[in-house]
Amino acid sequence: MKILVTGTAGFIGAALAEKLAERGDEVVGIDNINDYYDQSVKYGRLKKAGFIEKLEEGKDISYGEFLTSTVYPNFRFIKLNLDDKQEIMKLFQHEAFDAVCNLAAQAGVRYSLTNPDAYIESNIIGFMNLLEACRHNDVKNLSYASSSSVYGLNENIPFSTDDNVDHPISLYAASKKSNELMAHTYSHLFGIQTTGLRFFTVYGPWGRPDMALFLFVKAALEGKSIDVFNHGEMLRDFTYIDDIIEGVIRVIDNPAQPDKTWNGKTGRASTSSAPYKIYNIGNQNPVKLMDFISAIENKLGKTIEKNMLPIQPGDVPATFANVDDLVEDLGYKPDTPIQEGIDKFVDWYLEFFEVDQK
Template structure:
């Protein structure tokens, strides 16, 4: 396959690109390398993919020194002409859109970044797919779309009309936009609702990274909702396996779909939405214990109320993923945390 992967300097995009390259696919990577979090991590990921520079010119093509079938462009998704040029030149067969302005709490203070990257940028990807006969578009959604829904586990057939952050609203918007293009232009699209992804090369703004760093530096960690939180932590290798299976199996129209009783996870158009989660929520305090065990050091804790935009629990119903693609994530939290800590110590030399 010839696959455009956006967000290849990002956590999931980096791991996905590496997996696709190692199985022989051609990957056209795109990322704007913004400074939302420690840019050294992004440069480190790109170096793992065979790009040695730490100063990338926008819209210039870079060839990997490690993978002959990999090229990279530094581009903002909002740059419509640059996106159009890449699609026109390379004519990808498949696209996986993982680039986005991430973070729930950041969206409370920087809403414009989410509209530009997650809405305008995604529209540019949809238009590029439409005009270049792309066979399948897979794209990142998020478990945050479930918002105020309290029915557990979260099912792709649940209503998701009550987001509580602009980040979540932008991801729900992506699903609606994708359905429109599937319906109007017959483009197969699949949305992937990721549940709290963690593992080596993880994001520095996420709890595992923040907790590990603070504990090693002998600083207290902030434990929100007084520890009464549950998260469906999903290991990065499980996420990538799910994404690859989705890419390889383009969405098909659902012959059983009815407008009288519409299933929000499918359509009479080639459109699908899946949860990719472990399906086993972990108590926040148990998660912290796993980090303490891997580090061999106890955490000092600041017990705090829940933050705006946060939900107390997430739990993925992966029935649809199992039914359609024969896959269910299952990496134990202890193993995943241990792998992250090993990577963290090596990367930062601590």
């Protein structure tokens, strides 16, 4: 297939684009390479994928300029903003995609409390532009990143895609729920096969510097303390990056179909009479935050000083994915153990940042 992957300088997008290119798909990646977090990690991901010429010269990538990977000749990258509707439309008209996977977004729960505009521009306007581009260019296969954050005040454990998610507690979560509603509308009106993926705390090598694992390892190696929110009474369904990518690829290969049994009175929230579907992708094995920190300490061979703090606005105390639909429909369940995933992340971190532990 010819597949557009958005957010290809990002954590999940970079990993997905490489995996699709490895198996032979023609991949076009876009990203605006913003400075929300350390851009050296974003450029590092692009270098890993073979986009090295300008980066090695110390030059930035020009807006709207195509680069071709030296590792994967079937993988091209272009720097674009999703909220640039004119350029997005031109891209779709020129490339004739078979499928689109939208992993570009303004991420972060806490950042949405202080910079709400960024979430509207990227997550709402940007996603709207993709829907319109799919509509007007006959692209029927659209998958996109949602988030476990949409569950908000929901207290049913484990979280099911059929639970009520009408009570988000951050603008980030509200923007992701909006994506699901917008996608359903376009599925119903225009027959676009849309699949939303509610990711649960993704971690692993090349991960985001604003996430807990990155922050904890960095602080530990620098001999600094870490902030532990809700006094450590948190549960997270940490999901390793390779498991996430396997789930996403299976979704791309199996686009949503209408649920012929669905009706407005008894129909499930995760399906529709339109070609629309929602999946959780999580490890289905939540880990206590203190156990997560202990796994980092085990790998580093040192104790980390901890600042015990109250829960932060927008945070939920626990996440736990019900992935029954993923297993039933796609025959897949994430299963990487937390210690294995943390070990791989720490090994990557030490190599990428050239940390000498001696």
